[in-house]
Amino acid sequence: MPQTLRIDLDRSSPVPLYHQVATAIDAAIEDGRMQPGEFLENEVALAARLGISRPTARQALQDLVERGRLVRQRGVGTHVAPARVRRPVELTSLHDDLSKTGRKPSTEVLERRAVPASAEVAEALEVPEGSEVVMIRRLRMADGEPLAVLTNYLPPDIAPSAEDLASNGLYDLLRARGAKPKVARQRIGARSATAAEARVLEEKPRAALLTMERTAYDDNGHGIEFGQHIYRASRYMFDTMLFAS
Amino acid sequence: MPQTLRIDLDRSSPVPLYHQVATAIDAAIEDGRMQPGEFLENEVALAARLGISRPTARQALQDLVERGRLVRQRGVGTHVAPARVRRPVELTSLHDDLSKTGRKPSTEVLERRAVPASAEVAEALEVPEGSEVVMIRRLRMADGEPLAVLTNYLPPDIAPSAEDLASNGLYDLLRARGAKPKVARQRIGARSATAAEARVLEEKPRAALLTMERTAYDDNGHGIEFGQHIYRASRYMFDTMLFAS
DNA sequence: GTCAATCCTTTGTCCTGACATTTGAACATC
């Protein structure tokens, strides 16, 4: 009892056909029209019904498999993956994260100024040590409660203004400036809060904090952002999905 | 000045051609025969030279792009990705992690017994609440120093013995029993150590600890392992790569 | 009834061929 999904294709659109198909199926999974475990038509039938070639249909399905939405088994068919394995690892900023989970993010820019690059910053951003970079320190709040202190270092030519940062996520602003983060290396650790940190975050002195250090790169591998952040462990966890190779 | 790589193909092998090609190129990148930024031949030439079709060559290159080894640009060509964006996110156990970075892992099994499943464990492993599961608690050490206390819950039929656990990684043992972890959801947080935890880990009381909670699934989405772990923040960090969608 | 062999369905791999789109450089023009 395979589900035949209605999919409208626009052959004059610049969006590739396989992507239109993938998006349509993904949407059906997302809004519940297709349930976990439910089988799709086989790919030959799908291609015939939509008037596309089998490779095109395959490419659409393959994309969804790689994103963890579908599971395929040779000789069996293609079915929707269980809901709990569907969430992807993604490179997002905390601002986007909070919006998606329904909490109201707000930001207070504590500091924004030019500083000489430390060795660590210089290496991440590929600039000479001691050259000028912009340091931004923000207090991130969720529903009015302090959540994290975010410290970012950026090359001067793409660093957003303090005003922009008050209402927009950093990554959105970077993208608007043409710097598109594609990959990031992230290191998560923990330590006790200093007195000053505890005060800003409204925690007790020496409370456990989560620390995160991240370098973001564009797709040519050039560093575009380096950040050292601290989070209130009592209010925040990092939630990721891992895949076996 | 594109690099022409010598690649031997075995058409009688059960290993797909595109995979043979991808593996060969990957090996060349890994051992330095191809340097970051260096261009490959264009895909048409590559296909012709190897005597394979262009789609097959493309599939090999596409695989490497998805793994972050290569970067492609339409109208330009295909080149090797910068070294620092190459490391993948992978689902590994701490045992494998330590071996790879050259530290000597050792394990002490503190406890191994059957316990009734708590609500949390029951949900992760898809068993009735209160049914019997095996709880394993291990002290993980690196170079003789305590590093983490790992607490795992497993279905009784795949739970390894205490003896096996003393010298092997948990994931290796699970794989040998036919339970292949494919995806895992992982939550990383922090908190202060209790007195007992501090004692075991040789930390000061109330020292900051990293906590990690992980549920691993096979490719049908069935839970095969649930773990709650604590790490010495002074000796360990989680290091991951993230990719933008 | 049990077990093995066979067949069908479905995805996996591989081929050939064609046109579209993007990029960068060479070229011509003003």
Next chain:
DNA sequence: GATGTTCAAATGTCAGGACAAAGGATTGAC
């Protein structure tokens, strides 16, 4: 010399076909 145009090179998209391999169900033999 600056600027716009054209062109070649490279990857992206799409079509249609063929055979292989795996899994499940059916069938047959004992």
